[in-house]
Amino acid sequence: MKVTCCVVAAFFLAVSARGADEVIALKAARIFDGKSNALVQNGVVIVEGNKIIDAGSNLPIPSSARVIDLGDATLCPGFMDAHTHLTSDYSGDFNERRLKEVDLNVSEQAIIATAHARATVEAGFTTVRDLGSRFVGSREFVDVALRNSINKGVIVGPRMLVATKGIGATGGHFDATSGFRDFLFGREPDYTDGIADGPDEIRKAVRFEVKNGADVIKAAVSGGVLSLADEVDTPQLTPAEIAALVDESHRLRKKVAVHCHGDQAAREAIEAGVDSIEHGSFVKPETLTVMKKKGTFLTPTLMATEWIMGKLDNYPPALQAKAKAAAAARSDMFRNAVKMGVRISFGTDAAVYPHGQNAKEFKLMVDLGMNPIDALKSATANDAELLGIGQKVGTLEKGKLADLIGVPGDPTVDITATERVSFVMKEGKVIRQGPPAVQRTENTALPHLTAPAD
Numbered sequence: 132m133k134v135t136c137c138v139v140a141a142f143f144l145a146v147s148a149r150g151a152d153e154v155i156a157l158k159a160a161r162i163f164d165g166k167s168n169a170l171v172q173n174g175v176v177i178v179e180g181n182k183i184i185d186a187g188s189n190l191p192i193p194s195s196a197r198v199i200d201l202g203d204a205t206l207c208p209g210f211m212d213a214h215t216h217l218t219s220d221y222s223g224d225f226n227e228r229r230l231k232e233v234d235l236n237v238s239e240q241a242i243i244a245t246a247h248a249r250a251t252v253e254a255g256f257t258t259v260r261d262l263g264s265r266f267v268g269s270r271e272f273v274d275v276a277l278r279n280s281i282n283k284g285v286i287v288g289p290r291m292l293v294a295t296k297g298i299g300a301t302g303g304h305f306d307a308t309s310g311f312r313d314f315l316f317g318r319e320p321d322y323t324d325g326i327a328d329g330p331d332e333i334r335k336a337v338r339f340e341v342k343n344g345a346d347v348i349k350a351a352v353s354g355g356v357l358s359l360a361d362e363v364d365t366p367q368l369t370p371a372e373i374a375a376l377v378d379e380s381h382r383l384r385k386k387v388a389v390h391c392h393g394d395q396a397a398r399e400a401i402e403a404g405v406d407s408i409e410h411g412s413f414v415k416p417e418t419l420t421v422m423k424k425k426g427t428f429l430t431p432t433l434m435a436t437e438w439i440m441g442k443l444d445n446y447p448p449a450l451q452a453k454a455k456a457a458a459a460a461r462s463d464m465f466r467n468a469v470k471m472g473v474r475i476s477f478g479t480d481a482a483v484y485p486h487g488q489n490a491k492e493f494k495l496m497v498d499l500g501m502n503p504i505d506a507l508k509s510a511t512a513n514d515a516e517l518l519g520i521g522q523k524v525g526t527l528e529k530g531k532l533a534d535l536i537g538v539p540g541d542p543t544v545d546i547t548a549t550e551r552v553s554f555v556m557k558e559g560k561v562i563r564q565g566p567p568a569v570q571r572t573e574n575t576a577l578p579h580l581t582a583p584a585d
């Protein structure tokens with residue numbers, strides 16, 4: 132009897148708790164649910180508290196609901212960007228930025244990052260996978276602090292899955308002391324900076340990052356564009372090191388994203404079982420075939436190359452040469468990946484270009500042969516799967532968290548509509564309805580690509 136009473140009491144408590152949540156009915160001319168191959172007309176999404184309780188066409192509106200009618204717009208799941216660096220800004224002059232990085236204290240850079248977070252969520256990106264946050268000579272975990280502050284509601288920003296320091300080899304793409312005088316910072320970087328050599332040290336670096344709050348592990352398996360002491364496509368970890376990285380990360384239930392431009396490094400990383408290849412500029416069709424077979428995601432980050440190529444004067448000659456080589460290769464690689472049906476995740480390398488312009492990636496993807504609806508899926512259901520949060524977000528379905536955005540018109544007709552998001556809701560809370568709070572000022576125009584990136 133006592134048990135029954137408890138059950139009844141719990142039931143009424145649950146009902147009254149539910150009753151306290153506001154019901155919002157969102158209406159728009161169309162809806163993209165994140166998984167279907169076509170938009171549905173007369174979209175309605177009913178939100179209660181932080182969850183979606185129904186989504187579809189012409190649904191009846193509960194009498195208690197507050198109605199938000201977006202008119203001639205398309206309701207979409209909140210976009211995701213699987214490759215950002217919210218704690219940094221590399222978009223200006225390269226040398227000026229390097230100086231600023233050692234000039235400003237890390238606390239000040241952390242405060243600046245709060246504006247990047249706000250610009251990102253206001254652009255419609257309600258989730259990001261933030262792939263690396265490091266400040267040369269410092270061991271601060273600014274990305275962890277940013278994620279936690281957003282989760283606590285202290286600041287406004289996207290849901291973040293963070294990688295802390297990217298893991299890489301001595302002198303490799305992630306060695307922030309490369310290009311500076313030796314021992315300028317008093318010591319060689321070590322596993323506490325994400326710099327590790329040999330399988331055991333790599334395992335230690337993974338464990339250290341997870342201990343300090345990493346949700347995902349990022350590593351550089353090949354050279355990169357914006358680093359001074361390496362070639363863009365050479366392998367930087369051995370197969371044994373990559374195997375240790377993947378094994379340790381997966382044991383700790385963390386996914387592995389690898390920065391990789393070169394083909395050999397990509398092949399070795401895919402064979403070792405990484406979850407995504409970031410960039411992939413020089414990846415050959417044979418390697419894409421292996422990727423497809425293994426189900427490895429490709430995060431193409433077309434925006435990064437686009438921005439660098441449009442602002443080449445910002446970079447030293449050695450980096451200009453690397454950027455040109457990567458840009459010349461990446462368009463064919465992307466076209467091949469689309470044709471071959473490689474799983475494509477949406478990621479932009481935000482920080483290389485000014486934060487908040489993430490949606491410009493959509494047009495670049497479509498211009499290189501991707502179907503608009505597939506591009507939209509890459510930023511919703513695909514990213515949710517890659518990030519391992521598909522149970523909670525990525526589609527507009529009953530029971531999912533209410534991350535919703537409104538884009539004007541029909542984005543499958545004009546994909547650039549994604550750049551003009553007018554409404555953002557995250558977990559049932561309206562973050563933006565109308566103009567953004569963060570006014571974009573400098574560096575906002577995406578320069579026209581002049582080099583043969585296409």
Ligand SMILES: [Zn+2]
Nearest residue numbers: 214216262480
């Ligand atoms: Zn990056």
